[in-house]
Amino acid sequence: MTTRTAETSPLVYARIAGLLLLIIVVLGPFSLLYVPSTLFVPGDATATVDNIRASESLFRIAIVSDSLIFLIEIVLTALLYVLLRPVSRTLSLGAAFARLAMAVIQGINLLPYFTALLLLSGAGYLTVFEPDQLDALALLLLNAHQYGVYIWQLFFALHLFVLGYLIFNSGYFPRILGVLVVVGSLGYLADS
Numbered sequence: 001m002t003t004r005t006a007e008t009s010p011l012v013y014a015r016i017a018g019l020l021l022l023i024i025v026v027l028g029p030f031s032l033l034y035v036p037s038t039l040f041v042p043g044d045a046t047a048t049v050d051n052i053r054a055s056e057s058l059f060r061i062a063i064v065s066d067s068l069i070f071l072i073e074i075v076l077t078a079l080l081y082v083l084l085r086p087v088s089r090t091l092s093l094g095a096a097f098a099r100l101a102m103a104v105i106q107g108i109n110l111l112p113y114f115t116a117l118l119l120l121s122g123a124g125y126l127t128v129f130e131p132d133q134l135d136a137l138a139l140l141l142l143n144a145h146q147y148g149v150y151i152w153q154l155f156f157a158l159h160l161f162v163l164g165y166l167i168f169n170s171g172y173f174p175r176i177l178g179v180l181v182v183v184g185s186l187g188y189l190a191d192s
Contacts, residue, residue: 010082010083010172013079013082013083014083016079017076017079017080017083020072020075020076020079021076023068023072024069024072024073024076027065027066027068027069028065028069030061030062030065031062031063031065031066031069032149035058035059035061035062036142036146038051038055038058039051039052039055039058039059040142044139045132045135045136045138045139046132046135048135048138048139048142049120049134049135049138049139052116052120052138053120056117056120059113059117060117062113063110063113063114063117066106066109066110066113067110069106070103070106070107070110073099073100073102073103073106074100074103076099077096077099077100077103078096080092080095080096080099080163081093081095081096084163084166084167084170086170087166087169087170087171088166088169091162091165091166092166094162095159095162095163095166098155098156098158098159098162099155099156099159101155102152102153102155102156102159105148105151105152105155106148106152108148109145109148109149109151109152112141112142112144112145112148113141113142113145115141116138116141116142116145119134119137119138119141120134120138150191150192151192153188153189153191153192154188154189154192156185156188157185157186157188157189157192158185159185160181160182160184160185160188161182161185161186163181163185164178164179164180164181164182164183164184164185165178165182166178167181168182
């Protein structure tokens with residue numbers, strides 16, 4: 001007697017990947033654009049810290065949003081690899097590694113936000129710092145987080161470039177989508 005294993009349809013993987021991408025499209029602009037533009041005042045540590053203290057829940061929601069994106073990216077990496085492996089196993093693996101590297105950097109890049117919150121916590125051990133020093137350190141960490149974004153964008157640009165090529169040659173996605181993804185990769189490259 002032979003045992004037959006049920007294979008999951010590529011359409012199921014594509015739909016799950018599409019849903020995860022939609023979630024990222026909603027969460028990403030919130031945590032990367034809205035919250036920083038609302039709370040951060042470039043070059044003004046005190047105003048930035050005052051804004052975060054006044055809207056700490058908004059800042060924490062941005063951290064949760066970034067955390068969810070990081071976790072979703074790991075699952076999405078595997079799904080995209082499985083979907084595009086038939087086009088080119090090697091290039092699909094390269095795209096997956098680039099996206100996974102991006103996700104790892106996103107995860108590590110959460111640390112400056114958590115550390116900034118620790119600096120603003122009012123913990124007793126922080127009394128060795130003057131308030132202006134704490135504000136400056138918090139702004140330094142927020143700026144470091146932004147540089148972390150630039151770094152993961154480099155890996156994302158590489159991923160999108162290879163992904164666009166794979167989509168273009170797949171035969172089961174519209175070719176124009178592949179072209180648009182490559183153009184998107186150039187945008188991320190330019191931004192970073």
